[in-house]
Amino acid sequence: MTALRTRSATVWHALLQHAEQGPDAPTITLIPEPGRQHSLRVDTLVEHTQRAAAHLAEHGVGHGDRVVLCLPTGQEFLTAFFATQLLGAMPTAISLPMRFGGAAGVEAQLKDLTGYLRPAAVITTTDVIQALPHLVDTCLIDGAHLLARAHSTDAPLHPLRRPRSEDLALIQCTSGSTGRPKGVMISHANMAANCEQFTSAAGWTKTDTTVNWVPLYHDMGLFTGLLFPLYVGADTVLMPPSRLLRHPADWLRHISDHHGAVSAAPNFAFGYATARIRDEELDGVDLSSWRISICGAEPVQPATMDRFFTRFARWHLPATMPLPSYGMAEASLIITTTRPQAPLRFDSIDRTRAAVDHHAVDVDPHSPHALHIVDCGTPVAGTEIRIVDDTGTPLADGRIGHIQFRGPSRTLGYFDLPEETAQAIDGPGWWKTGDIGYLREGGLRITGRSKDLVIIRGANYFPSDFEQAAETVPGVRLGAVIALGHRPPDADSEELHLLVETELDSHQHEALRQAVRSAVTSRTGVTPAQVHLLPKKSIPKTTSGKVQRAKARRLFLDPTPHPPADACPAAT
Structure with missing residues (x-):
């Protein structure tokens, strides 16, 4: 590994430096809905943070504590996040429940998480607090009340402190194969390193405004929408993720209105915007300022990117294509990335080989x-990657194996899980990502995730290959297909099952099943054992639109004879 020099020791060092600019300090613009927006200068944010930190300290939050944030994108989140860090505590952000038909889901999630992290406080909304029964030994703090305290000019200010690089900055929650929470520990040094690595690779400067809709509890949204711009001293615009799903044109309109230069999204969002935005919704829109379009969090599809950049070219969208990137919470965020102005590159490889x-x-x-695999770029400065076989032996270019990385942004490990941490480390600092891919001319190609492979008669298949084939069939909803391998009792091998969302009427279902079966068989050589047709919004996804494969598998295997309307069918 090569040494990495960061321009600021921590994000907090950068934040306080930018706050000293006063009226010229960078701003965070919050747009909860069209026609409403509020701009917050970072010097004001720092002052709010000091008051909020003093209030949290009164509730017993201190150095080394964990604090769970269950808040929407907004001032409440920003204040709570940085106030927690100012106290030397570690925030852990989770999603708000999508609806309160019963708060059982969020109640179970919070109980599991609080039992694991043992937080000093949970900061959330009034609705969540009222919907939940008493959480034993947990201090519940209303985010709106905390924000009101932050705005109160007569409230006390907590002293400013610059954290030590080795202090923990946050805990990002992820789930293992069992579904139990795993807290990825990120230090201030890890965070600053990844900020330096990616902003330098992308040529991101203080003049580049970000427009972000990805939720802030997601590592992509937190870093690209908040931490990266704060690190370089740039403005950022934050909109709630629900606006993307309900009115995707808002995303492009905000880029135009605020001369956005940077925006990040998973592959699905580019396809969703292409399909759902109407021409008349973009009157007066100019996308010429958008020069860094980051695509990650899920496999990048060349056809999706081509449709997006072709469709919106008439609104002056630069034809530079996106920056495919690869990363994970265990790397803070980014491990590899392409560079601005570089064309989108992908390999067409033999799926059988x-x-x-x-x-x-x-x-x-x-x-x-042909199986199309996108080049996700080279490692960011100071980070190394390698491909190894099942025995841990490094492989040559073009050989497909397990992806490992090491570098200055790599996590210290999983909170309070020493065995899981030890199992994830191989040799001197190499972290096992759990992903499969290969290297070519220094660029990383991702072919799948080891635990998601479909194994039929001894051969490994990437689920994305089956899913892409199914999505070519008219009537199949894009981004709403999951391929699963399932071994029935007494069978010798897994069978291929496809979960497919459609909006077609029931009398068209059998023809659609046959069409999907034919398309998948023709393209992959594997005939699905069954095509399960599901209504719209049946496949579980995160609020950022990423399919939840593990949850889909659990629902698929659930023997309950009458699953909920929004669940996958039980295997038969």
């Missing part, structure tokens, strides 16, 4: 045997 021989062999892009 990839699945059977674990070798990336080029074929004609139009071949029915």
